[in-house]
Structure formats: structure tokens, C-alpha cells
Amino acid sequence: MERQSDAEIYSTSAKDLVRLATGLVGPSDAQDVVSAAMVRVLSSSSWARARDQRAYLFRAVVNEARMHQRSSSRRAARERKASSSEVVEDLTTIDALVVLDALSVRQRAVLILIYWYDQDQQSTAEMLGITRGAVARHLARAHARLREILDNDIHA
Amino acid sequence: MTYTRDPEIAALIDEVVSMAPPPPELPNARTRSRVRRRSTLVLGGVVLAGALVALLIAAPWSSGSRKPSIIAPAITGPEPLQLPLLVPGPDATIDRVDINDVPPPTPQDVMYVQEYSAGTSESGPHLEVMTVDSSARGKVQTLEFLGCNPAGDPGLAAGHQHDGEIISLGSLQACLITNVEGSLSLRWVDTDGISVMLRSAGLSVDELETIGRGVRRSTGTQTVEVPLLRGLEEVAEGKLPDGLGTVISFHQGTCTYDLVVGPANPSSFGFGEPIDVNGAAGRLHENVLNWNPARGSTAGLLGHVGHTPDDSATTAATECDLAGVARQVIQTDGATWQHTLDALGDHVHRASTANNEQAPTVTSLPLTLPPAS
Numbered sequence: 132m133e134r135q136s137d138a139e140i141y142s143t144s145a146k147d148l149v150r151l152a153t154g155l156v157g158p159s160d161a162q163d164v165v166s167a168a169m170v171r172v173l174s175s176s177s178w179a180r181a182r183d184q185r186a187y188l189f190r191a192v193v194n195e196a197r198m199h200q201r202s203s204s205r206r207a208a209r210e211r212k213a214s215s216s217e218v219v220e221d222l223t224t225i226d227a228l229v230v231l232d233a234l235s236v237r238q239r240a241v242l243i244l245i246y247w248y249d250q251d252q253q254s255t256a257e258m259l260g261i262t263r264g265a266v267a268r269h270l271a272r273a274h275a276r277l278r279e280i281l282d283n284d285i286h287a
Numbered sequence: 288m289t290y291t292r293d294p295e296i297a298a299l300i301d302e303v304v305s306m307a308p309p310p311p312e313l314p315n316a317r318t319r320s321r322v323r324r325r326s327t328l329v330l331g332g333v334v335l336a337g338a339l340v341a342l343l344i345a346a347p348w349s350s351g352s353r354k355p356s357i358i359a360p361a362i363t364g365p366e367p368l369q370l371p372l373l374v375p376g377p378d379a380t381i382d383r384v385d386i387n388d389v390p391p392p393t394p395q396d397v398m399y400v401q402e403y404s405a406g407t408s409e410s411g412p413h414l415e416v417m418t419v420d421s422s423a424r425g426k427v428q429t430l431e432f433l434g435c436n437p438a439g440d441p442g443l444a445a446g447h448q449h450d451g452e453i454i455s456l457g458s459l460q461a462c463l464i465t466n467v468e469g470s471l472s473l474r475w476v477d478t479d480g481i482s483v484m485l486r487s488a489g490l491s492v493d494e495l496e497t498i499g500r501g502v503r504r505s506t507g508t509q510t511v512e513v514p515l516l517r518g519l520e521e522v523a524e525g526k527l528p529d530g531l532g533t534v535i536s537f538h539q540g541t542c543t544y545d546l547v548v549g550p551a552n553p554s555s556f557g558f559g560e561p562i563d564v565n566g567a568a569g570r571l572h573e574n575v576l577n578w579n580p581a582r583g584s585t586a587g588l589l590g591h592v593g594h595t596p597d598d599s600a601t602t603a604a605t606e607c608d609l610a611g612v613a614r615q616v617i618q619t620d621g622a623t624w625q626h627t628l629d630a631l632g633d634h635v636h637r638a639s640t641a642n643n644e645q646a647p648t649v650t651s652l653p654l655t656l657p658p659a660s
Contacts, residue, residue: 138313145310153307154300162311169313227302246292246300277296 137173140184147248148192154243155196155236157228160203168195186258189244193259197236230280238273241266 135143145165152161152168168191172178181187231239237259244255252270256263 141313145313146307149310150304150307154303158306158308162308166311227299228306230299231303242296242300243304246297247304274293274296277299278293281295281299 135184140188141169144185144188148188150247151189151240151243152192152196154231154247155193155239156199156203160199164195164199165192167199168192171195183257189258190260193236193240196240200236230277233276233280234273235269237261238269238276241269242273245270 148165148168149161152164155161156164168188172188172191178184178187234242240259241255244250244258245252250258252263252266256266259266
């Protein structure tokens, strides 16, 4: 099979990558994460050797999202520390993003691949470069956490 | 493991994904080369800094007269858990290890079972995939154990295990030992539990791999709690009151038996019946060494592991007579730990004699006996 050009691969996968990134970091940062991931991918020497380029891109977005998450949480902590006045966050509105925020990036990625992209656990594992057992574990924990939040929300 | 799609979670995912903005432009070549240049610069900086640090360390003024003359020992990792064992012979005695002296499990003790694909067999439901996460070891959570369909042990088949029934660690162990070539059905829902459980069951990686080769996909199952794991975990962690938790190891021929002994306050008696071990609920089965509380004993044997030096489950089953030891002890009317252990020693002695081997004898048991209730 002839290998597609970078632009072709990106154009066919871009929407999916942004959707995935939206689930991982939210809509405001999704484009940045995808852009950064693409820059990283296209600069990488292993990209040319990637057998499943689509899975490679998905994995790159998840990795980028994890890095983004780490840096943004550090930034948020710094800002909270620097803030002299007490900021009362409005948590009364439990929207979808806030709920998903309770999960790790990996758990979110697993949920999105399974729920949105209808992947089974095996292919999810292959896309994320982890074992099927790890996928099952992330999925179980994500389910449990979300159920807890959703149930509390209902009872609140 | 197949999960039922949760409609509420599906709606949540849909909602989040639907917020996706349009995709950004593909970064152009200029951006990429700038990133690559920056990466090269960063890498170069790191290499330079490393070289500088190495130079500073090697410089004479930094070490002064303390020029390193001793090479640091290589880090080989923690020693695996080793319980004191007796050397078989006429003078052998039962050794005692205080529970608090037993070191915690090391990474080497944790079993790794990766990617054993589950399946369905003609004879019933069977094992599901397992993965052990060493980083999560020590946390006991939920476990699915669907029962055991033994190939050659009528004792297990006769009413003790049914598909979907919760069975104990003792049953699991017996099932594993007696049915390596048969069928087995269990599923770990959370992999945190497996390391503790398998470690408690004394199974080696080789044994697990043997088991893994014989497993097949399970059918529909239910998640159940297996509280015995918690009990064993607490014993293994030395959470019993001081002086009451004890691990006893002894050797007979090529077989090793490790017993975890702890106080027990059974709410009822019978194989598979729930018990309460110092607040930690558990279940006993015939293949877990048991005690008879009919005479008011508050002592009990919690766990039982037998294995051979080569960790062969088959050898252990045939040569070490695990079930025989368990049944023998169960049949005694031990009112105290001492009594039970004496009975055990007696059994070992007789079994060894039958095999023309030198048997270990019970010469002293420096146990702290709990008061009889």
C-alpha cells in the first residue's frame, strides 16, 4: 500500500484528532494540543517508520495532552498560590467538562476511543500503546469514578 | 472484559466531543524546522551541562582527599521474600516467624500475568484475562471468581464450587493445583487484587503461565467481593494484635508448607462458611487449614501454601499431599493452636514415615496462645 503524504494523513485524521483532544483537554486547548502533537510527530524520525500512522497520531495527541495537563496543573497551582484574594470557583454547574476533569488523561482517552470511536479494548490498547489489561483497568476506574460523580450529582 | 455501555456516560462523551473546534492548519515546514532547531539546541545544552557536571565531579578539588576508591555495590533490587524453612531431618523443628518480621512483598514477589486471553470451553466458563500491576500491589479490591471445574478432583466438584459462586483462596489454590490441566474459571476485575492473592497462594510465575495456557474465555459473569483476600492481606501485613499473628514454615521432603496462623472468632463453622478473623471477614474452605471451634477455640489457621522447590504445581499436588494435610488437620478437634499444630506435625510425621523419609518433628512451638473463649 502506498504511503500517504503527511498532508493527506492529517486531512483525513484532523477532525478525529481534535475531537479526541477536546475530550482530553477541553475545546479551548484542543487545537493547541493537536498542533503541538503534529509538530512533534512530523519532526520525529520514527514517524516515517510508523506502521499504523493513524494510531501513531492518536497516541501523539494523548501524550501531548498529558504533558499539557501536567503543565497546566502546575500553572494553575502557581496562580492559586499567587492569588491574594480568595477565588471561589463556581462548581455548582456540573457540566460535562467538569465531570470528565475528574479522570486522568489516559482514562479519558480510553473512554473516548471506546465510546465515541467504538473501538474494542484490544484496538484501544493498540492505539494507545498499552496492554489490553491496562485498558480494562482504566475503563473500569473511569466508569466507577464517573458513576460516583453522576450519582452524587443526581442525589445532590 | 466487555462493559455494558453506560448511556449516561455515552451522552457525556458525546457532549464533550461535540464541542470540538475545527481542526487547526497543519504546521508548516518553517514551524517544524524551528521546532527541530530548538530541540537540537535543548539537547546540545543538556549534553553540555552533563559534561560540565562530570568534569566538576572528576576534578581533584571537588573530591579532595576523598578520592573514590570504593566502587558502590550494584543495586540488585530487594531480596525476594524468604520465610525460614526447616531442613528436613530427624532434628528438624517447626520454625516460627513473627508476623511483624515478615518483610513486605517485593516487586519480585508480585506476579505478572499479561495478556492471557480468556475464552469459552466446552466444559464451562473459564478464566478471563489478567494483568498484574506491580505498582498497585497491596490494594485488595474486587475479584471475580466464577468457580472451578475440576478435571480430576471429585472433592471439589461435589458441591463446593459452582459457576458464579464465590469461593475462597483455599479453593482457588486447590483448584489451581489440582486442575492445571483442567479448566479453571476466575476473573480478576481489578488487577490490584491479584498480586496479593497469587502471592498468598504461593504460585510461581511458571505455574501461572501453565494455568494461563489452559484458560479460555469466560461467559457472562458477575462481580463479587472476596473478603478473604482482605483478611489475608491484613495478616500478611502484620495487622493482627501483637503476639497473635504467626507464620510457620516447615519442610517435609521436597515439600514446603507455609502456614499463616491467626486468631479467629468464627461466626459459624463449616467449609466455605464466612468467618470473622479479628474483624476481617473471610471464608474458609476445606483446602485452607482449618480448626474446630466446637470446644471454644479462638485460634485458627488462616492460610496454607504448599509448594516444591521447583514450584511445580503438579509435583506439589502429587507429592506434597496438600489436601491430605488440610483434611487431616480439619479432622482433628484442636481446641488451641498448639493442638492443631501438633496434629499437623503428627500428620506430617506419619506422611513422611509412609514415604520412608525422615520427618520433621514438633519439638517446640513458641507461640503466644490466645485465651480460649
